[in-house]
Amino acid sequence: MSNVIILPIIIPFIIGAILILLYKRHGVQRVISGITMLGLLALSVYLAIYVYQHGTLVLELGDWEAPFGIVFVADLLSTLMLLLSTLVGTACLFFGFQTIARDREKQFFYPLYLFLMIGVNGSFLTGDLFNLFVFFEVMLIASYGLIVHGGTGYQLRESFKYVIINIFASALFIVGIAWIYSITGTMNMAHIGERVAELDQTGALNIVAVMLFIVFASKGALFPLYFWLPRSYYGPPAVIAALFGGLLTKVGIYAIIRTFTVIFNHDVTFTHKGLITTIAGFTMLLGVLGAVSQFDFKRILSYHIISQVGYMVMGLGIFTPLAVAGAIYYIAHHMIVKTALFLFAGVTQKITGTTDLKKMGGLIGTHPWVAWLFFITAISLAGIPPLSGFFSKFPIILSGFEEQQYVISGVALLVGLLTLFSMMKIFSYAFWGKQKHTEEQAKIPAGKLLLPILPLVALTIILGFAAEPIFTYSMEVAEDIMDPANYIESVLKE
DSSP: OGGGGGHHHHHHHHHHHHHHHTTTOHHHHHHHHHHHHHHHHHHHHHHHHHHHHHOOEEEEGGGOOTTTSOEEEEOHHHHHHHHHHHHHHHHHHHHHHHHSOHHHHTTTHHHHHHHHHHHHHHHHHBOBHHHHHHHHHHHHHHHHHHHTTTOOHHHHHHHHHHHHHHHHHHHHHHHHHHHHHHHHSOOBHHHHHHHHHHOOOHHHHHHHHHHHHHHHHHHHTOTTSOTTHHHHHHSSOHHHHHHHHHHHHHHHHHHHHHHHHHTSOSOHHHIIIIIIHHHHHHHHHHHHHHHHTOOBHHHHHHHHHHHHHHHHHHHHHHOSHHHHHHHHHHHHHHHHHHHHHHHHHHHHHHHHSOOBGGGOOOHHHHOHHHHHHHHHHHHHHHTOTTSHHHHHHHHHHHHHHHTTOHHHHHHHHHHHHHHHHHHHHHIIIIISSSOOSOHHHHTOOOHHHHTTTHHHHHHHHHHHHTHHHHHHHHHHHHHHHHSHHHHHHHHHTO
């Protein structure tokens, strides 16, 4: 049964390689990539259910026992992230079928798409710190191809920053890996966690913790390493921006959660309640201020990625089961809602030909379904009950007050209000008011474009109305990862 863990990595690798050979057969590529993503989604659902019912699965490649061989680990957190990533990937792909320009489609769009999924899925499933670096690089190389896809001048200019910061972060990642190997003598995350508990090297481990946090913070767009994101995500087509907005920063956040629960849990006062909580507060506040200042649909959403990842690391920083469960819930909510919002930006751009809010207006009269579905998703992002945004933020903020973290809890409440303001700005400019698009544009149908978005909108409603069972599941995930012995014993078979 454990061999199933490798399939979310092997399948997109094989299919992606085949699609390179079929680069001239665009129709065939669509069919194959669509079937592949649906298959991966079904597989991830199966894995999540199996692990929930039977416990953590571990695959030792080549029958080399941990910690000496390469291991892949499917626990509650990794299977949840795998499920969310394939859901986002499937929705974006089917939206891309209708919106991606044919000249861009010819430039190996589908192979790059599947190779990106290899890196994302591998990052969630690997149990080895060096292989986490490897899968990060696979993901990043594919993202370099996608972020410049089409080769416009703006894309090339802004993606240069994205590439440079990731090169420096990758170099720092290698240094951090080498340092922790010199301290513990292993790369297996479970074994590192076991060794850290036995060693009395708090100072050196704190330095490595800060170093790796900087690496993952640059991937997750945390303060002060978020400057590359808003302009980089503005350039690509909506389908790529939605894929990146829903997935890539969450891989960095996942890496922070995994390493700071399994490995760097020796000095919580410094790492979690000091470093992580402070960074979370600045990330939330500065990200939302950037969003409030913008008058472009995609730029506002890009800045909101920054502010919203702050909530996720805030939950980890508070480091109580309730707060971490809220962070897990929030990750699920945000991946779904943020993807949907970027796809809505793509729909409105398809209709009006722009994302500049000052050049938009009156869409509620010509495309009411687009308007009201966007409205539901927008207020969910802002945290309005009874949608998923409220029930994921509430336990994080409640935990902050319970742990007497009043400043960051107040910041989180303020950020929620400013998020609502900025999302209503989009609604009032783009959908309300006088119609600014032509009658010919008003006749552009949006029904097919909405089909991949509808499941995401439905999920944010379901995650809100079914908050009790969803939060119970999140609580189980949080309790599982906050006790590193669970992960260590599963991998090392102690």
